[in-house]
Amino acid sequence: MSIDDKTAAHVAKLARIKVEEDALPALAQEFNNILGFIEQLNEVDVEGVEPMVSVTPMRLKRRADEVTDGGMPERILANAPDAREGFFAVPKVVE
Amino acid sequence: MTELTRLTIAEARDALRKGETTSLEITEACLGAIEGAGALNAFVHNTPEIARDQAKAADERQQGRDEALAMNGIPLGIKDLFCTKGVPSQAASRILEGFKPEYESTVTQQLFDAGSVMLGKLNMDEFAMGSSNETSVYGDVVNPWKVDGRALTPGGSSGGSASAVAADLCLAATGTDTGGSIRQPAAFVGITGLKPTYGRVSRWGVVAFASSLDQAGPMCKSVRDCAIMLGAMAGHDPKDSTSADLAVPDFEAALTGDIRGKKIGIPKEYRMEGMPPEIEALWADGAAMLRDAGAEIVDISLPHTKYALPAYYVIAPAEASSNLARYDGVKYGHRAQMAQGDGITEMYEKTRAEGFGAEVQRRVMIGTYVLSAGFYDAYYNRARRVRALIKKDFEDVFAQGVDAILTPATPSAAFGLGEMADADPVQMYLNDVFTVTVNLAGLPGISVPAGLDKQGLPLGLQLIGRPWEEGDLLNTAYSLESAAGFVEKPAKWW
Numbered sequence: 001m002s003i004d005d006k007t008a009a010h011v012a013k014l015a016r017i018k019v020e021e022d023a024l025p026a027l028a029q030e031f032n033n034i035l036g037f038i039e040q041l042n043e044v045d046v047e048g049v050e051p052m053v054s055v056t057p058m059r060l061k062r063r064a065d066e067v068t069d070g071g072m073p074e075r076i077l078a079n080a081p082d083a084r085e086g087f088f089a090v091p092k093v094v095e
Numbered sequence: 096m097t098e099l100t101r102l103t104i105a106e107a108r109d110a111l112r113k114g115e116t117t118s119l120e121i122t123e124a125c126l127g128a129i130e131g132a133g134a135l136n137a138f139v140h141n142t143p144e145i146a147r148d149q150a151k152a153a154d155e156r157q158q159g160r161d162e163a164l165a166m167n168g169i170p171l172g173i174k175d176l177f178c179t180k181g182v183p184s185q186a187a188s189r190i191l192e193g194f195k196p197e198y199e200s201t202v203t204q205q206l207f208d209a210g211s212v213m214l215g216k217l218n219m220d221e222f223a224m225g226s227s228n229e230t231s232v233y234g235d236v237v238n239p240w241k242v243d244g245r246a247l248t249p250g251g252s253s254g255g256s257a258s259a260v261a262a263d264l265c266l267a268a269t270g271t272d273t274g275g276s277i278r279q280p281a282a283f284v285g286i287t288g289l290k291p292t293y294g295r296v297s298r299w300g301v302v303a304f305a306s307s308l309d310q311a312g313p314m315c316k317s318v319r320d321c322a323i324m325l326g327a328m329a330g331h332d333p334k335d336s337t338s339a340d341l342a343v344p345d346f347e348a349a350l351t352g353d354i355r356g357k358k359i360g361i362p363k364e365y366r367m368e369g370m371p372p373e374i375e376a377l378w379a380d381g382a383a384m385l386r387d388a389g390a391e392i393v394d395i396s397l398p399h400t401k402y403a404l405p406a407y408y409v410i411a412p413a414e415a416s417s418n419l420a421r422y423d424g425v426k427y428g429h430r431a432q433m434a435q436g437d438g439i440t441e442m443y444e445k446t447r448a449e450g451f452g453a454e455v456q457r458r459v460m461i462g463t464y465v466l467s468a469g470f471y472d473a474y475y476n477r478a479r480r481v482r483a484l485i486k487k488d489f490e491d492v493f494a495q496g497v498d499a500i501l502t503p504a505t506p507s508a509a510f511g512l513g514e515m516a517d518a519d520p521v522q523m524y525l526n527d528v529f530t531v532t533v534n535l536a537g538l539p540g541i542s543v544p545a546g547l548d549k550q551g552l553p554l555g556l557q558l559i560g561r562p563w564e565e566g567d568l569l570n571t572a573y574s575l576e577s578a579a580g581f582v583e584k585p586a587k588w589w
Contacts, residue, residue: 003464015463016423017456018444027460030520034461037521038474041406044481050481055293055307055486055537056562060207060336074122075197079427088425 003031099124100263100351101584104169104320107266111157118168121266122150122212125170128264129214129509134154134589137249137259139175139233139438140183146170148397149212152555156210158183163239166327167210172259176217177203177311178300180453182213186302187231188221190429190450197564200300201332202269202311204226208325214265218255218422221452222419223276223304226526228254230454238284239585243549245511250280250526256314257284261585263553267324271301271579273308274407275530278542281314282555285544285583287576289313289321289569290530292562293537294339296325299333305414306337308407308534318573325565341563348445349566354574355389360497364400365529367506372550374503381545381556384578395497397488403532404524409465409478410535415455416462422450457520493561499571502529504542504555539565541572544581553583572575 003011008028012019013081019027054060082090099121100110102110110116126146129138140168153168178184178196183193187273203213221230227248228236236254236325237249239262249258253270257280260268272290281288287314296311303309315325327348331340363383366375382462386392424446431445465474492500506528515523533540539562560568 006147008460011460011464011467013444014458014467015449016420016440016447017444018441018448019461030457031464032519033463033519034408034457035464037524038405038409038465038478039257041402041409041477041481043475044399044402044477044484046477046480047486049480049483051476052486053479054337055535056337056339058339061331061333062336063333071196078197079194081424081428081430082262085236090425091433091437091442093439 003028003035100128102132103316104166104266104323105170105317106134108167118150118153119147120210121168122146122170122214125214125265126194128361130589132264135237135239135258135262136234137236137255137262137264138172138215138386139255142182142213145182146212146214146522149207150213153210153212158462164210164572166206168212169210170212170214171206171268172214172217172256172265173203174256174269174271176302177220177269178302179203179216184216185232185428186222186304187219187233188450188452188455189232189252189429190202190422190447192469194427196300198300201208201334202328203300205330206327211327217259217268220252220254220408221303222415222456223252223271223273224415224458225251226275226279226452226523227251230452232452233509236427237512238509239589240284240509240552241585241588242247244447247509248283248512250283250509252276253280254313257281257286260284260286260314260316262589267313267320269311270307270314271311272534272536273304275527277312277314278374278530278540278555278557279526281542282544282553283509285581286314286316286437287321287541287543287572288312289325289541289565290533290539291329291565292539293327294337295329295539295563296563297330297335299332301333305411306418307414308411318422318569318576319347319350321541322350323571339527344566349570350573351570352574352577354421354571355391357498358496359385359390359392359571359572360395360492360500361392362397362400362500364397365502367528370506374506374554377546377554377556378501378503381575384575385501388578394496395500397492397532399481399484399488400532403485404528405533406478406481406485407527407531407535408461408476408524410482412458413475414461414462415465416459416466419455419459422447423480429471442537454520462589482503482535485520487533489536498561499568500559502557502559504529504557508548508550508552508554533559541568543572543579545575545579546581547583552566
């Protein structure tokens with residue numbers, strides 16, 4: 001499997017990371033090196049092996065479905081780069 | 096009494112209980128040492144006011160009834176990955192610049208409840224992604240060990256923690272370990288670092304890297320200190336559904352030093368081609384020490400070892416790409432300047448390109464790729480199947496009666512900062528070849544300093560234990576520590 005510039009650009013887009021056009025060939029090369037390393041996994045016979053879901057064989061703890069915390073909009077917004085009138089502010093999303 | 100900053104947790108605890116010193120005196124000594132250690136770049140956000148307040152409170156408690164608090168008055172450094180209320184917590188990333196959590200991580204809260212003092216936040220690799228502490232927005236951490244003109248790496252990702260403990264800037268520090276990030280730096284600076292069983296310590300409030308692998312643990316000057324500090328860090332937390340609802344045993348009480356009849360496995364697959372003869376010799380010496388202490392040494396096989404790193408470099412980036420999706424320039428941290436006409440997608444893309452460093456970007460994109468439509472089965476599911484086989488390798492040897500496994504901690508001693516700059520990223524990943532299996536299998540592992548190489552740099556040995564048997568593992572490590580008698584400290588140059 002070889003990644004070309006177009007695929008690298010697509011992955012960058014999916015990851016929402018801006019990559020300049022002239023940086024794509026080097027990025028694609030890095031991906032290929034890492035994926036080449038990962039390809040070793042194809043040597044392993046995984047027939048009949050279930051993909052691991054949880055490393056410890058235990059049931060996740062559950063709790064009653066009820067509100068345990070909240071009512072603190074100022075604290076939620078305290079670290080926002082742009083917050084107005086009790087909301088996170090972002091560029092226009094809907095035309 | 097020895098210089099206050101050089102005390103172990105156990106020594107300081109005893110001295111405080113006897114009234115021979117005060118927490119404030121030890122804390123002031125540490126704050127002074129931190130002031131003078133700028134060249135190491137280990138501490139990145141100092142919190143002297145919090146430290147003095149906590150130390151005074153600890154001293155008041157000591158005179159009163161609460162003298163039994165396990166960590167009362169002990170000054171610690173906290174890795175920047177832990178959210179600490181009102182104190183910058185930015186995972187060494189530009190994208191969390193200015194972020195001051197409104198809450199306290201469970202681990203730091205438990206350490207404070209046990210009486211500990213926070214001196215400040217410690218440098219690390221960005222989002223814990225790195226093995227040399229060269230990916231940090233704060234710049235490189237320098238290893239206090241120096242044998243020639245070179246500045247050496249303290250390892251990573253908990254490089255600031257390692258450097259600070261080894262240089263006696265604090266009595267102990269918190270670390271986190273996703274693929275070796277406690278054990279490799281501990282080995283590089285000659286201290287002891289424990290990664291607990293997955294689920295032993297709450298991950299709540301610890302900035303997430305790869306949630307199925309991340310685990311916090313203590314980085315200390317001795318095995319006993321690791322036992323004391325783990326006891327304060329561990330326990331069930333309703334806020335982390337993967338934290339185990341198991342009683343926390345008295346780990347320190349497990350340190351009898353008696354390992355007679357214990358079965359210690361030596362895995363043949365860890366004898367890597369090109370391994371330096373000194374590391375091979377150290378490993379053999381370690382096995383001999385445990386045999387002399389009455390343990391039985393047996394050869395074992397962990398056949399899928401070779402596939403641990405490639406499996407890790409699918410699973411960890413996949414989880415990271417998902418976890419790091421939250422850094423979007425909306426809720427906290429950095430937001431890029433926008434150009435005329437930019438919409439929300441441009442805001443995300445520019446913010447993440449400016450906010451994440453090169454290694455983080457690389458891993459987020461690899462993770463995105465292996466999870467993308469058409470590749471999910473070929474990469475991600477295959478890696479999770481291999482992970483199941485790696486875990487089974489360990490289950491098989493434990494079923495044969497093996498109590499612990501002895502391996503080298505790292506494939507080399509500390510290397511020079513910048514020496515790997517032109518290397519393929521995969522070369523850097525090989526640093527974790529002996530430690531990463533433990534995260535994939537969810538097991539406890541400890542790195543114990545065991546000797547110096549011919550240049551005079553510390554080398555560590557790793558012991559791997561059965562799940563939830565940290566007490567037994569610490570006891571074996573205690574026996575190894577006593578036999579190895581490693582007491583060397585770096586000569587102060589900073």
